[in-house]
Amino acid sequence: MLFDNTAAELASVDDQVRKRHIGNCLKADPAYGAGVAKALGITIESGSPGRARAVMPVREDMVNSKGTLHGGYSALLADQAAGWACMTHNEQAVTQSALITYVSAGELGEELVADGEELVKTKRGGTY
Secondary structure: OHHHHHHHHHOOOOHHHHHHHHHHHHHHOOOOOHHHHHHHOOEEEEEEOOEEEEEEEOOHHHEOOOOEEOHHHHHHHHHHHHHHHHHOOOOOOOOOOOOOOOOOOOEOOOEEEEEEEOOEEOOOOEEO
Protein backbone atom coordinates (compact mmCIF):
# COMPACT_ATOMS: atom_id res chain seq x y z
CA MET A 1 0.00 0.00 0.00
CA LEU A 2 2.81 2.43 0.88
CA PHE A 3 4.44 1.92 -2.52
CA ASP A 4 1.15 2.41 -4.39
CA ASN A 5 0.36 5.60 -2.48
CA THR A 6 3.85 7.00 -2.98
CA ALA A 7 3.81 6.21 -6.71
CA ALA A 8 0.41 7.86 -7.13
CA GLU A 9 1.48 11.02 -5.31
CA LEU A 10 4.75 11.33 -7.24
CA ALA A 11 3.24 10.68 -10.68
CA SER A 12 2.73 14.36 -11.46
CA VAL A 13 6.04 15.78 -10.21
CA ASP A 14 9.31 16.12 -12.10
CA ASP A 15 12.18 13.62 -11.86
CA GLN A 16 14.31 15.84 -9.62
CA VAL A 17 11.59 15.90 -6.96
CA ARG A 18 11.06 12.13 -7.23
CA LYS A 19 14.78 11.45 -6.82
CA ARG A 20 15.03 13.78 -3.84
CA HIS A 21 12.01 12.10 -2.22
CA ILE A 22 13.43 8.61 -2.69
CA GLY A 23 16.81 9.74 -1.35
CA ASN A 24 15.16 11.20 1.74
CA CYS A 25 13.15 8.01 2.29
CA LEU A 26 16.30 5.92 2.06
CA LYS A 27 18.05 8.13 4.60
CA ALA A 28 15.10 7.87 6.98
CA ASP A 29 14.53 4.14 6.42
CA PRO A 30 17.22 2.08 4.67
CA ALA A 31 14.69 -0.77 4.31
CA TYR A 32 12.49 1.36 2.01
CA GLY A 33 14.00 -0.10 -1.19
CA ALA A 34 13.70 -3.61 0.22
CA GLY A 35 9.92 -3.37 -0.19
CA VAL A 36 10.20 -3.57 -3.97
CA ALA A 37 12.54 -6.56 -3.76
CA LYS A 38 10.17 -8.32 -1.36
CA ALA A 39 7.13 -7.64 -3.53
CA LEU A 40 8.86 -9.17 -6.56
CA GLY A 41 10.43 -12.09 -4.69
CA ILE A 42 13.99 -10.84 -5.28
CA THR A 43 16.47 -12.29 -2.82
CA ILE A 44 20.17 -11.77 -2.32
CA GLU A 45 21.97 -15.06 -2.82
CA SER A 46 25.49 -13.92 -2.01
CA GLY A 47 27.52 -10.81 -1.38
CA SER A 48 31.02 -9.63 -0.66
CA PRO A 49 32.70 -6.21 -0.88
CA GLY A 50 31.70 -4.73 -4.25
CA ARG A 51 29.67 -7.79 -5.29
CA ALA A 52 26.12 -9.10 -4.90
CA ARG A 53 24.04 -11.80 -6.57
CA ALA A 54 20.28 -11.22 -6.81
CA VAL A 55 17.76 -13.91 -7.76
CA MET A 56 14.17 -13.44 -8.96
CA PRO A 57 11.56 -16.03 -9.94
CA VAL A 58 9.57 -15.31 -13.12
CA ARG A 59 5.91 -15.28 -12.09
CA GLU A 60 2.77 -15.27 -14.19
CA ASP A 61 2.06 -11.61 -13.38
CA MET A 62 5.48 -10.65 -14.84
CA VAL A 63 5.07 -12.03 -18.37
CA ASN A 64 3.96 -9.96 -21.36
CA SER A 65 1.49 -10.79 -24.14
CA LYS A 66 4.10 -13.03 -25.80
CA GLY A 67 4.38 -15.10 -22.62
CA THR A 68 7.91 -13.95 -21.84
CA LEU A 69 9.23 -11.82 -19.01
CA HIS A 70 8.60 -8.09 -19.48
CA GLY A 71 11.96 -6.34 -19.92
CA GLY A 72 11.28 -3.90 -17.11
CA TYR A 73 11.53 -6.71 -14.58
CA SER A 74 14.91 -7.78 -15.97
CA ALA A 75 16.14 -4.18 -15.70
CA LEU A 76 14.84 -3.92 -12.15
CA LEU A 77 16.65 -7.12 -11.16
CA ALA A 78 19.91 -5.82 -12.65
CA ASP A 79 19.47 -2.49 -10.85
CA GLN A 80 18.78 -4.28 -7.57
CA ALA A 81 21.94 -6.41 -7.87
CA ALA A 82 24.08 -3.37 -8.69
CA GLY A 83 22.55 -1.41 -5.81
CA TRP A 84 23.21 -4.19 -3.34
CA ALA A 85 26.81 -4.48 -4.61
CA CYS A 86 27.26 -0.76 -4.05
CA MET A 87 25.77 -0.95 -0.57
CA THR A 88 28.36 -3.53 0.52
CA HIS A 89 30.46 -0.44 1.30
CA ASN A 90 27.73 0.87 3.66
CA GLU A 91 27.10 3.87 1.43
CA GLN A 92 23.81 5.17 0.10
CA ALA A 93 23.58 5.27 -3.69
CA VAL A 94 21.19 5.80 -6.57
CA THR A 95 21.46 4.69 -10.18
CA GLN A 96 22.46 7.48 -12.55
CA SER A 97 22.18 5.47 -15.76
CA ALA A 98 21.78 1.92 -17.00
CA LEU A 99 22.24 0.15 -20.30
CA ILE A 100 20.47 -3.18 -20.74
CA THR A 101 20.95 -5.47 -23.74
CA TYR A 102 18.38 -8.25 -23.85
CA VAL A 103 19.97 -11.38 -25.31
CA SER A 104 17.11 -13.74 -24.45
CA ALA A 105 13.74 -13.54 -22.76
CA GLY A 106 12.97 -14.97 -19.35
CA GLU A 107 10.32 -17.66 -19.29
CA LEU A 108 7.53 -18.33 -16.81
CA GLY A 109 8.84 -20.48 -13.95
CA GLU A 110 12.51 -19.69 -14.53
CA GLU A 111 14.73 -18.18 -11.87
CA LEU A 112 16.77 -15.23 -13.12
CA VAL A 113 20.16 -14.39 -11.62
CA ALA A 114 21.87 -11.00 -11.77
CA ASP A 115 25.43 -10.43 -10.61
CA GLY A 116 26.28 -6.91 -9.50
CA GLU A 117 30.01 -6.33 -9.63
CA GLU A 118 32.02 -3.21 -8.90
CA LEU A 119 34.21 -2.33 -11.87
CA VAL A 120 35.34 1.15 -10.79
CA LYS A 121 34.83 3.02 -7.52
CA THR A 122 35.66 6.67 -7.03
CA LYS A 123 35.04 9.13 -4.22
CA ARG A 124 31.74 10.27 -5.74
CA GLY A 125 30.57 7.31 -7.78
CA GLY A 126 31.17 3.95 -9.26
CA THR A 127 30.51 1.69 -12.19
CA TYR A 128 28.74 -1.60 -11.53
